[in-house]
Amino acid sequence: MKTLVEAVNDGLHTEMERDPSVMVMGEDVGILGGVFRATAGLRERFGSDRCVDTPLAEAGILGTAVGLAMAGFRPVCEMQYDAFSYPCLDQLICHVGRYRWRTGGAMEFPITVRMPYGGRVRAPELHDDSPEAYYVHTPGIKVAIPSTPADAKGLLAAAIRDADPVVVLEPKLIYRTARGEVPEGEHVVPLGSARVARQGTDVTVVAYGAMVAVAEAAAERADASVEVLDLRSLKPLDEGALLESVGKTGRAVVVAEAPRVAGFAAEVAAVLAEKAILDLRGPVVRVTGYDVPYPYWTIEDAYLPSPERVLAALDKVMAF
Amino acid sequence: MRASMRVEPSPAMPELRRVIGDGEGHPDGEVTGLDDAGLLALHRSMVLLRTYDERSLTYHRQGRIGTYAIFWGTEAIQAGSVHALDEVDWVFPSYRESAIGLLRGMAPATILAWWRGHPAGWWDPRERRVASICVPIATHVPHAAGLAWGLRLRGERGCAVCYFGDGATSEGAFHEGANFAAVMDAPLVLLCNNNQWAISTPLAAQTRAAALADKAAGYGMPGVRVDGGDVLAVYDATRQAVERARAGEGPTLIEAVTYRMAPHATADDPSLYIDEARVEEERRSECVARYEGYLRRRGLLTDELAEAARADALAAMREGIAAAEALPAPDPALVFDTAYADPPAQLVAERAELLRLLSEDGR
Numbered sequence: 001m002k003t004l005v006e007a008v009n010d011g012l013h014t015e016m017e018r019d020p021s022v023m024v025m026g027e028d029v030g031i032l033g034g035v036f037r038a039t040a041g042l043r044e045r046f047g048s049d050r051c052v053d054t055p056l057a058e059a060g061i062l063g064t065a066v067g068l069a070m071a072g073f074r075p076v077c078e079m080q081y082d083a084f085s086y087p088c089l090d091q092l093i094c095h096v097g098r099y100r101w102r103t104g105g106a107m108e109f110p111i112t113v114r115m116p117y118g119g120r121v122r123a124p125e126l127h128d129d130s131p132e133a134y135y136v137h138t139p140g141i142k143v144a145i146p147s148t149p150a151d152a153k154g155l156l157a158a159a160i161r162d163a164d165p166v167v168v169l170e171p172k173l174i175y176r177t178a179r180g181e182v183p184e185g186e187h188v189v190p191l192g193s194a195r196v197a198r199q200g201t202d203v204t205v206v207a208y209g210a211m212v213a214v215a216e217a218a219a220e221r222a223d224a225s226v227e228v229l230d231l232r233s234l235k236p237l238d239e240g241a242l243l244e245s246v247g248k249t250g251r252a253v254v255v256a257e258a259p260r261v262a263g264f265a266a267e268v269a270a271v272l273a274e275k276a277i278l279d280l281r282g283p284v285v286r287v288t289g290y291d292v293p294y295p296y297w298t299i300e301d302a303y304l305p306s307p308e309r310v311l312a313a314l315d316k317v318m319a320f
Numbered sequence: 321m322r323a324s325m326r327v328e329p330s331p332a333m334p335e336l337r338r339v340i341g342d343g344e345g346h347p348d349g350e351v352t353g354l355d356d357a358g359l360l361a362l363h364r365s366m367v368l369l370r371t372y373d374e375r376s377l378t379y380h381r382q383g384r385i386g387t388y389a390i391f392w393g394t395e396a397i398q399a400g401s402v403h404a405l406d407e408v409d410w411v412f413p414s415y416r417e418s419a420i421g422l423l424r425g426m427a428p429a430t431i432l433a434w435w436r437g438h439p440a441g442w443w444d445p446r447e448r449r450v451a452s453i454c455v456p457i458a459t460h461v462p463h464a465a466g467l468a469w470g471l472r473l474r475g476e477r478g479c480a481v482c483y484f485g486d487g488a489t490s491e492g493a494f495h496e497g498a499n500f501a502a503v504m505d506a507p508l509v510l511l512c513n514n515n516q517w518a519i520s521t522p523l524a525a526q527t528r529a530a531a532l533a534d535k536a537a538g539y540g541m542p543g544v545r546v547d548g549g550d551v552l553a554v555y556d557a558t559r560q561a562v563e564r565a566r567a568g569e570g571p572t573l574i575e576a577v578t579y580r581m582a583p584h585a586t587a588d589d590p591s592l593y594i595d596e597a598r599v600e601e602e603r604r605s606e607c608v609a610r611y612e613g614y615l616r617r618r619g620l621l622t623d624e625l626a627e628a629a630r631a632d633a634l635a636a637m638r639e640g641i642a643a644a645e646a647l648p649a650p651d652p653a654l655v656f657d658t659a660y661a662d663p664p665a666q667l668v669a670e671r672a673e674l675l676r677l678l679s680e681d682g683r
């Protein structure tokens with residue numbers, strides 16, 4: 001049994017062992033082993049050239065990763081927290097997602113960016129964001145979000161081995177509370193494969209990251225038979241699994257803690273509107289955060305999707 | 321040709337300015353601008369900050385505030401600089417200077433509420449000319465540059481001081497803000513708390529510059545290096561920088577050299593990366609005791625005055641935590657209520673929907 005963050009650590013050890021071109025870089029990832037200990041032990045085992053404490057500069061981290069990739073490395077960049085990744089967006093949008101295209105496909109940029117994300121950790125401002133939409137919306141970038149320890153290891157391995165840049169968002173709320181069996185040694189969960197977390201027949205709740213547990217808690221209490229689909233990968237999106245589940249249940253609720261407007265839940269709803277309209281027996285309902293800055297922590301629970309809010313959405317869809 | 325590419329060796333390390341002596345070989349100096357009352361007021365400010373910090377750590381351990389960024393040992397940097405300002409001047413704190421508003425009359429309860437994740441901890445920056453606490457590293461440097469530039473454009477007398485750490489000087493935002501301030505002749509004091517650590521990253525892994533003050537040369541502004549544990553040295557350097565700023569001569573970078581004498585924050589375990597013996601040694605020469613020694617040598621500080629400063633600060637903190645804890649739980653409607661002047665209709669509808677759901681829950 002491992003926690004989610006231990007599984008990330010295991011995945012990094014395994015991939016660095018397997019491929020000497022993999023290097024980990026970021027703020028405090030070396031001697032400290034990361035503020036969440038995700039990179040603990042890497043520096044001792046692989047040396048300070050392969051597990052690098054960088055200057056405090058996110059644009060610099062990702063920008064030099066582009067150059068390191070050109071020099072033949074597979075950089076795995078840690079952003080210390082979700083909101084502290086924002087300085088790197090300039091590099092991500094202008095270069096990381098475009099450089100392969102700019103070379104006519106001649107050059108690969110196998111860069112991984114991983115970061116803890118999400119709220120409910122009772123932290124000061126800007127330690128709680130869910131920035132997946134910024135990343136998913138960037139052409140050339142893939143995005144994965146695990147909700148279990150095994151997937152945290154497997155998706156990270158897939159990201160590191162992928163020829164394209166991948167952002168892996170790790171739900172920090174469940175870093176230490178999500179525990180599960182994690183395969184020893186090499187373990188890859190391919191990008192673009194969703195996971196049915198719970199079988200059901202009446203309605204599909206689509207979720208990812210820490211919201212999978214919220215969806216499951218609502219499913220427990222619902223009168224309807226609820227299927228929970230854990231997307232695991234936002235881009236590429238497993239449309240097959242999504243359409244299959246909704247084809248079976250005919251109803252869908254999408255749960256995400258990020259702000260609603262133009263968030264990833266909207267993308268899921270749009271795919272269903274385009275490709276499953278004849279299967280749908282009601283509107284696709286979103287349960288999300290709101291179009292406001294993430295609130296101070298005494299009222300963050302009101303902002304976050306709760307089982308109650310998911311249940312209200314399920315009632316609405318079932319009653320339609 | 322390689323020979324023509326030879327660069328001059330970097331300038332010698334700028335002198336580390338000190339005013340306070342050691343009571344033995346090194347004599348005490350003098351600063352202009354502080355009379356006896358001013359010197360004692362400065363002491364009270366340092367004690368207030370020290371007490372705030374020590375009580376906050378206790379409150380954190382008691383579960384009464386959340387994660388807290390300890391600033392023990394940097395009271396000289398904060399108080400020394402603020403005392404060199406006028407009320408018209410602006411202060412831009414980072415999380416490390418969370419309590420600097422105390423020196424402008426802000427209630428301890430306000431700042432404690434911030435660390436309790438309560439909306440009462442958010443203030444109107446214009447009230448005391450104290451900007452919001454900046455959490456993302458260095459991103460407030462351009463704000464301070466812009467504010468200072470704006471003051472100049474409006475022909476106002478004020479200037480601004482922006483606080484940031486050694487690690488912050490690696491961020492693009494620091495560079496852009498510093499350069500803007502210089503180009504716009506902004507009346508800005510860039511005050512770097514060089515505690516030689518950015519969480520677990522030592523200064524040597526942050527920069528190859530011999531001194532952070534040297535960076536000023538690249539922006540065409542003066543760079544000054546002071547002993548950050550010497551409150552009078554910080555005061556004096558800030559006073560001179562403010563004078564320059566008011567005279568229209570633009571920004572100054574002050575590097576206040578100190579050492580991080582506490583964990584980065586309450587969640588940090590420095591035993592993994594720091595030499596604890598060094599920390600202990602630094603704590604022995606901490607700034608409040610050094611200044612008290614100075615004041616006593618000048619015959620200004622008595623036991624009674626020192627005791628009164630502590631007692632008053634403690635009373636303010638007791639009152640502050642009681643007031644912070646007495647605040648009612650915030651209205652969840654506040655999730656929605658301050659982000660827009662004119663909220664989009666969709667958000668207004670979502671607000672109503674959530675409040676209905678929460679009230680049903682409560683039933």
Ligand SMILES: Cc1ncc(C[n+]2csc(CCOP(=O)(O)OP(=O)(O)O)c2C)c(N)n1
Pocket residue numbers: 027056058080084087416455456457484485486487488489513515517518519580584
């Ligand atoms: C943009 C950004 N990146 C990372 C962080 C996480 N972080 C918080 S404090 C800190 C170290 C800051 O070091 P320094 O600038 O020296 O200030 P100090 O904490 O030592 O006062 C880091 C990396 C952050 N807050 N913002």
Ligand SMILES: [Mg+2]
Pocket residue numbers: 485486487513514515516517518519
């Ligand atoms: Mg520092």
